[in-house]
Amino acid sequence: MRLKRWLCTVFLVCAAGAQGLQAQPVGLPSMGAASSADLSPALEQTLGDAIMEQGRRFPSYINDADVSQYLLGLGRRLSQASSGSDVTVFGVRDPSINAFALPGGYVGINSGLIVAADNESQLASVVAHEIAHVYQRHVARGMTQSTKSRNIALASIAGALLAALAGSGDLAMGVAAFGQAAAVDQQLGFSRQAEQEADRAGFEMLTKAGFDPAGMVQMFSKLENAARLNRGEGGGAYASTHPLSIQRMSDIENRARGMSAGRHQDNDAFWFVRSKLRVLQARDSGSARNAESVLRQEASQYEGVRRAAAWYGLAYLAWERKAYDEVAQALRQAGAQGVQSPPMASLEIDLAMARNQVEQARQIADRALARWPENQGVGLAAVEALLKNNETSAALKQLDNLIERWPEEPRFYQLQAQGFERLGQPVKARRAMADYYEKMGALAAAVVQLQQARGLSNDFYEQSELDVRIRELQDRVRTNRELLEQFR
Numbered sequence: 001m002r003l004k005r006w007l008c009t010v011f012l013v014c015a016a017g018a019q020g021l022q023a024q025p026v027g028l029p030s031m032g033a034a035s036s037a038d039l040s041p042a043l044e045q046t047l048g049d050a051i052m053e054q055g056r057r058f059p060s061y062i063n064d065a066d067v068s069q070y071l072l073g074l075g076r077r078l079s080q081a082s083s084g085s086d087v088t089v090f091g092v093r094d095p096s097i098n099a100f101a102l103p104g105g106y107v108g109i110n111s112g113l114i115v116a117a118d119n120e121s122q123l124a125s126v127v128a129h130e131i132a133h134v135y136q137r138h139v140a141r142g143m144t145q146s147t148k149s150r151n152i153a154l155a156s157i158a159g160a161l162l163a164a165l166a167g168s169g170d171l172a173m174g175v176a177a178f179g180q181a182a183a184v185d186q187q188l189g190f191s192r193q194a195e196q197e198a199d200r201a202g203f204e205m206l207t208k209a210g211f212d213p214a215g216m217v218q219m220f221s222k223l224e225n226a227a228r229l230n231r232g233e234g235g236g237a238y239a240s241t242h243p244l245s246i247q248r249m250s251d252i253e254n255r256a257r258g259m260s261a262g263r264h265q266d267n268d269a270f271w272f273v274r275s276k277l278r279v280l281q282a283r284d285s286g287s288a289r290n291a292e293s294v295l296r297q298e299a300s301q302y303e304g305v306r307r308a309a310a311w312y313g314l315a316y317l318a319w320e321r322k323a324y325d326e327v328a329q330a331l332r333q334a335g336a337q338g339v340q341s342p343p344m345a346s347l348e349i350d351l352a353m354a355r356n357q358v359e360q361a362r363q364i365a366d367r368a369l370a371r372w373p374e375n376q377g378v379g380l381a382a383v384e385a386l387l388k389n390n391e392t393s394a395a396l397k398q399l400d401n402l403i404e405r406w407p408e409e410p411r412f413y414q415l416q417a418q419g420f421e422r423l424g425q426p427v428k429a430r431r432a433m434a435d436y437y438e439k440m441g442a443l444a445a446a447v448v449q450l451q452q453a454r455g456l457s458n459d460f461y462e463q464s465e466l467d468v469r470i471r472e473l474q475d476r477v478r479t480n481r482e483l484l485e486q487f488r
Contacts, residue, residue, distance in 0.1 A: 044137070046483050048104015050161050052088070053441025055106075056410060062091035062111065063411065065377035066276060066343045070269045071109060071127075078128050081209035082201070084135050089127060095281045097223060099126050101133045111281040114274055116222060120266040121215025125206050128216075132201035138194045162484050199248055203255055212264045213256040220249055268305050272343045275313030279320060292317055299333070308339035315347060327351050342368065342375040349381040353388050361385040376406055383415055392422045410439035427453045427462065434469075443477050 055061055062068070068090065075089035087105045095112040102108065107130040109123075117123040133139060199216075207213050275295060282288040295317070298310035315330035328351060334344055345368035352361035365382035372378050379402045386395035396419045403412050417432035434449035447470055454466040 041137075043483060043486075045104045046480065048102055048106055050441075050480055050484070051102055052104070052106050053439075054161065055090075055102075055108075056440050057442075058092075060093040062093050062277075062280065064091070064276070064280070065380050065409075065411075066269070066346070067091045067273050068409075069376045070267075070273045073269075074124060074127055075107065075131065078124060078131055078205050078209050082131070082135070082205045084131070087131050087134055091277070093277075093281050095283075095287070099130050101130050101139050103139055105134055107131060107134065111277040115278050115281065117274070118218070118222075119212070119215065120270040121206070121212035121264055122219040122222070123215075123270070124209065124211045125202065125216035125219045128202035128205040128209075129198050130202075131205065132198040133194070135201065136194070136197050138198070162481060196248060196251065199252055200255075203252060207259065210264055213259045216252050217256045220252060224249075266305075268309075268339070268341055269343075271305055271309035272312055272341050275309045276316055276343065279313055279317045288317065288320075304337055305339050308334045308337040308341070308344075311337070312341070312344055312347070315344075319347060319350070322354075324351060324354055340371075342372045342378045345372070346377040346381040349378075349385055353385055358385070358389045362389055362391075374405070376402070376409070380411065383412075387415070387419065387422075392419045395419050396423075408439060410436050413439065427457045430456070431466075438473065443473055447473050 056063070071089040071091055075087045079085065079087050085105060087107055089107045089109060091114070092108050092110050094110040095115070096110055097112045097116050098110040099113055100108045107127065109127065109130075113126060114123055117126075203213065203216055206216060275298075278291045278295065279288075282291045292314065295310045295313040299307055299314065302310065311330050311334035315327045315334060318324075318326035318330060327347070331344060331348060331351070345364065349361050349364050349368065352358070352364060362385050365378070365385045368375075368378045369382050379398065383395050383398050383402070386392070386398065396416065399412055399416045399419065402409070403416070406412070413432045413436035417429045417436065420426075420429035420432055430449045430453035434446040434453070437443070437446035437449060450466055450470045450473070454463055454470070457463050457466065
């Protein structure tokens with residue numbers, strides 16, 4: 001099933017001409033008390049974590065450092081403004097204008113939504129709305145409501161997760177579990193009250209985080225137009241999964257009208273990520289040509305950061321085609337705007353390596369790391385440059401720093417395993433691969449790697465450590481299985 005059919009929690013409005021209508025009461029609703037039929041918070045978290053572990057292997061999951069770091073940062077900024085717990089915001093490669101919430105504090109954002117946003121406040125308004133659904137526990141409550149279709153959906157998710165945990169059809173079943181979870185609130189159909197709760201809580205979150213309150217009004221209008229234009233191609237499904245009302249539009253318009261215009265300045269990263277995603281979501285030659293046309297138009301229409309980001313997008317498009325001379329030319333145009341950014345530096349490193357200019361790549365990486373030490377994409381590109389230059393020990397040291405900052409990123413452990421293998425340290429290599437498989441949700445494969453590491457080790461204390469780790473993973477599989485069996 002294509003993700004464009006998995007219409008989850010994007011908040012659309014079904015009517016125009018909402019000006020002049022009365023707003024809903026301004027007070028935020030209470031979070032409410034969970035009923036006995038709801039998932040407990042602990043069980044919801046376990047279910048969400050299990051789903052997300054499999055989601056990282058989903059074909060359309062965006063495993064890109066620039067995109068991931070930006071979306072995680074945006075989610076963190078919004079959640080901190082509401083004094084709520086952290087959420088994990090991730091990207092999905094899909095051109096449809098959409099977003100969805102999963103149990104346990106996970107929010108998926110389609111690339112098409114980011115590309116459609118005209119500014120960062122518009123994007124933030126959708127993310128805030130989704131986070132509000134998470135905080136109000138709308139997904140968790142809806143999944144356990146006693147209707148036949150919802151019980152079947154939850155049972156199928158649990159069944160797929162159980163199969164993945166067992167190592168039977170590991171990849172296929174894990175992917176199936178994630179897809180079914182992303183589709184679940186297509187069946188939920190949030191109530192009008194739930195949507196209004198998410199609107200109001202999201203609006204307050206948006207404004208407290210310093211974004212322009214007009215961003216939510218603008219995005220309402222944009223999403224309503226998108227739904228109207230696509231209604232004949234499945235866009236009408238929005239109305240069936242999201243109760244739409246003029247009152248919602250009016251409510252937010254009146255709230256925004258009562259506030260001064262925001263002075264928010266868009267993060268440079270927003271424009272670079274937006275350009276990259278315009279390229280990444282292009283699935284055929286026609287959509288790639290359209291992406292190029294739009295980027296060239298933006299490169300001629302705007303100045304400063306937006307022009308630089310457009311040229312970066314063109315450089316990335318050429319990179320996808322392996323047209324390295326075009327990449328270099330477009331990067332020069334981006335740099336001519338007086339703008340420097342981590343994505344530009346990372347692509348410059350990758351280009352130098354592709355041309356076998358290893359020493360140049362190393363120099364670019366050193367400068368980029370000195371300027372952006374907290375950037376994941378730059379760090380990753382620097383590690384790959386070190387490995388290609390056979391500076392394996394230096395690469396492993398850099399990976400230690402990256403893992404300390406971002407311990408959930410699987411790619412780092414995969415590169416770590418590669419480095420240890422090069423240095424003739426097979427036990428460490430397999431332990432690193434076990435970490436990689438664990439982060440990817442392939443727990444059975446992680447256990448196999450640890451068992452191989454134990455067989456290769458001659459150190460009693462190391463063997464004991466490995467035994468403990470193997471038992472921990474096996475216990476985790478057993479605990480998750482027992483919890484998931486409740487929904488079969």
